[in-house]
Amino acid sequence: MQEAPIITNKDLEDIKKLGKICFACTSxxxxxxxxxxxxxxxxxxxxxxxKKWWFEVFDSITSSNNKLVSFELKNETLEKAFNFFESSFKEIFDPVFQPKLFLVASKHLENGIYPVVLMSFCENLKVFIIKELKEKGFNDSYLCLISRFFSLLATYFFQAFYSLLFENLFKTVEQLTRKNRFLTLIREINFLIFPENLSEKELFENACHILVRxxxxxxxxxxxxxxKKIELKGAFPQNHPYLKLLPRQMEEFMGSDLEEYARKFLSGHPVIINDVCQDKAYQIRADKIRPFGLNSIAIVPILEKEGVIGGLFVYHTEANYFRSDEINLLLEIGRDISLGLRHLRQRDRLEEALFRDELTGIPNEKAFIMELASLASKARKQKSSIAxxxxxxxxxxxxxxQVGYATGDKILKKLASRLKNFLNGRGFLARTGPDEFAIATTFNDLAALKSFVSSLREVLRKPFFVGDSHVRLEIGIGVALYPEHGEDILDVYEKASVALKKVFRQEKGGLAFYSPEHSPQILQKFHLLGEVERAIERKEFVLFYQPRIDLQNRKVSGFEALLRWKHPERGIVSPLEFIPVLEESGLILEVEPLIFQMAFAFLKKLEDNFPEIRVSVNVSAIQLKSEKFPQKLFQWLEEYVISKQALELEITESLLLEPQAVKNIKLFYENGFKLALDDFGTGYSSFRYLKDLKGIDIKIDRSFIAKVPDDRDQVSLVMAMVSMARGLNLRVIAEGIESREQLAFITGLGVDEVQGFYFSRPLPEQNALNFLQNYDPKEYFW
Known part of the structure; x- marks a missing residue:
């Protein structure tokens, strides 16, 4: 489909010239x-x-011309048309004829009857008239007179049609120009309202600039x-002198002639004053605005959920400028500005939530990291350093x-306030963890840094008084310097963490500066720790399930739940990489409840069709050494309505040397839990501890199974382990079965259960359910 041609100003000038030529012909x-x-x-x-010829010509024309066929002329209309034609012989030279002619031309144009049809009509009538006059004996001069008359009538018709078409054309061009202006305004305002770095002031000022430009x-x-004041937030031109005369108090409108306009505006409707000199209500302000040549005003509301919160005030030099389409345009722009303002305020609230610590009210670590880039840029320009x-x-x-979490929170608030007052604008403070803070401050020489550090330590030594509690905190401080310790300020920030790690290894409450000999592995661990923390927030940790097979009946007896990290970029991360970080950092305490919740959800899916299946969960050392852990576990089981017999707890054998852990293990056994000693043979257990723990299974580590039955030493060692377990009346589970030969060997020793890649790798939940449904012992056993 071809695009419509664009009418330019030159085209319009050419049409005007053609019209002048046409008009000149009549003179x-x-x-x-x-x-x-x-x-x-x-x-x-x-x-x-x-009249007779008129109707004969009409019948002839309508039978051969679709233009007139579609024009349903009634007798009355035909009669009026004839009366006009008949009168033209007498009135064509009279001034009153032109308005009549324009009215007739307009009616024809509205109905799609163009001059070519009318000329055909006139031509046929001319033939009738000339023929009749000729028969009556009139000479050629009279016949020529008739031709001249019809030529003049046709020219007048063309003039009328041309004028009407030209008038319509200019109206169309004006409408298109107006619409293009509307579209430009809407487009520019829409482009304006959503940039992420826009402020409210910039939104308002730029919107006003677009409206004027x-x-x-x-x-x-x-x-x-x-x-109750109208506060100016943005304008263009910004230095317009009338802005100094604007009414600011809402009370200025109430009780005056403008009160009706004010109430209309506050109810969410636009206010239009299309002639400031003639509008009666506006006369109290007309003298103020008249000198600036602003003759019409439109005011549209800026809306929020609670109602009208402001207004867009637009002025034009022309009186009666604001027609209905212009008002609708400004209402649309008002809605767009309202939407943009709402977006900015939502963004600010979101940033407040994202970048400010809820408890202390100071910035959080995200905000601190963002601020570091700005501080580094300033330091480079000023050739200063950052500590x-x-x-x-x-x-x-x-x-x-000791004092309770509520009091602990109050201490954190007081510490944040104390640090904020100490800095007093000399640096940037953030809370970066549950009990961690960070400070960034610039300095020009070491003497200034030394003074700052000394004052900071003095502030931190002071005790905290919260109610009846008197608490003195021991705070470790790690320090790194930019750019002395690196060109990337984020790396320097991590090096401050490395220095803090050194404090914890040396003395409580100490201070340490980063030094290059600190191990790069520590930095790598800190990077991984950050990723692990984000993984917890994003719920990237999942459970995979590896089936365990009972060698007595060759059925699936249960699954071991194994924690996996589904990294968005790296895929499944090895547990050997992140489990140590979870345990060393204490983050395992945040993950372990999620592990039990996922395991319980899996058990609920097994209840109907596989009620005999157990799920074993590894319990961390830090959790098992906690006095509160048993109570938490009992509570979780009650919440999920899970039988204790459906759950097996796997513990590492080094925990048998921990009194609290042993106490918890005995408590679990007495309450009917299944227990298993994981990775048996790799830790610090002794037979003395094993014989005191009744009802615990031992899991022979995969490292002992890997070389059987080919390695005679390993065979002897595994046989000794199984024999020892039998002597203590303990069940035995062998991990790491990867071949049929290993399975045959282990089965021959009388081991109770096995698991390993020979049967299945650890599986996602749905795959584990599918394995259970499709499991056939014949595929694995002889």
Whole structure:
């Protein structure tokens, strides 16, 4: 489909020239009539049967021309058309004829009847008239007079049609220009309202600039209602002198002639003053605005959920400028600005939630990291340095246990406030963890840094008084310097963490600066720790399930739940990489509840069809050494309505040397839990501890199974382990079965259960369910 041609200003000028030529034709010699000729023409309707010929020509034309067929002329309409034609012989030279002609041309144009059809009509009538006159004996001069008359009538018709078409064309061009202006304004405003780094001030000022630049208005400004005042927030031109005369108090409108307008605006409707000089209500302000040539005003509301919060005020130099389409445009722009303002405020609230610590009210680590880039840029320009401090309250969890979490929170608030007052604008403070803070401050020489560090330590030594509690904190401080310790300030921030790690290894409450000999592995571990923390927030940890097979009945007896990390970029991360980080950092305490919840959800899916299946879960050392862990586990089981017999707890044998862990193990056994000693043979257990723990299974580590039955030493060792377990009346589970030969050997020793890649690798939940449904012992056993 071809695009419509664009009408340019040159095209319009050419059309004007053509029109002038056409009009000029009527003033030539051919259209000059003598009084005698005019008198003769006036007698034509009296001496000829024009009406008869009129209807005959109409019937002839309509039978062959679709233009008139579609025009359903009634007798009354035909009669009026004839009366006009008949009168034209007498009135064509009279000034009253032109308005009549334009009215007839307009009616024809509205119905799609163009000059070519009318000319055909006139041509046929001319033939009738000339033929009749000729038969009556009139000479050629009279016949020529008739031709000249019809030529003049046709020219007048063309002039009328041309004028009407040209008038319609200009209206169309004006409408298109107006619509293009509307579209430009809407487009520019829409482009404006959603950039992420835009401020409210920039939104308002840029919107006003667009309205004046692309909308052609004389002045635009935006005001918000604050404390019963209209506060100017943005305008263009920004230095327009009328802005100094704006009314600011809402009370200025109430009780005056403008009160009706004010109430209309506050109810969410636009206010239009299309002539400031004639509008009666506006006369109290007309003298103020008249000197600036602003003659019409449109005010549209800025809306929020709670209602009108401000307005967009637009002025034009022309009176009566704001027609309905212009008002609708400004209402649309008002809605767009309202939407943009709502977006900005939602963004600010989101940033408040994302970048501010809820408890202390100071910035969080995300905000701190963002600020570091700005600080580094300034430091480079000023050729100064930045000291980055990592602060960690030592054993704060113990303080929480002693004084309670509510008091602990109050201490954190007081510490944040104390640090904020100490800095007093000399640096950037953030809370970066449950009991951790960070400070960034610039310095020009080591003497200034030394003074700052000394004052900081003095502030931290002071005790905290919360109610009846008197607490003195021990705080470790790690320090790294930018750019002395690196060109990348984020790496320097991590090096401050490395220095803090050194404090914990040396003394409580100490301070350490980063030094290059600190191990790169520590930095790598900190990077991984950050990723693990984000993984917990994003719920990237999942459970995979590896089936265990009972060698007595060769059925699936249960699954071991194994924690896996589904990294969004690296895929499944090896547990050997992240489990040590979870345990060393204590984050395992955050993950372990999720592990039990996922395991319980899996058990619920097994209840109906496989009620005999157990799921074994590995319990971390830090959890098993906690006095509160048994109570938590009992509570979780109750919440999920899970039988204790359906759950097996796997523990590492080194925990048999921990009194609290042994106490918890015995408590679990007495309460009917299944227990298994994981990775047996790799830790520190002794037979003395094993014989005291009744009902515990031992799992022979895969490292002992790997070389059987080919390695005779390994065979002897595994046989000894099985024999020892039998002597203590303990069940035996062998891990790491990867071949049929290993299975045959282990089965021959009388081992109770096995698991390993020979049967299945650890599987996602649905795959584990599929394995259970499709499991056939014949595929694995002889």
């Amino acid at each position: 030539g010699e051919a259209f000059t009539f003598s009084p005698e000729e005019k008198e003769f023409l006036a007698k034509i309707p009296d001496i000829l049967p024009l 692309d909308g052609g208005y004389g002045l635009a400004w935006i005001g918000l209602i604050e404390n 980055l401090f990592r602060l960690d309250i030592i054993d704060f969890s113990e303080i929480n246990h």
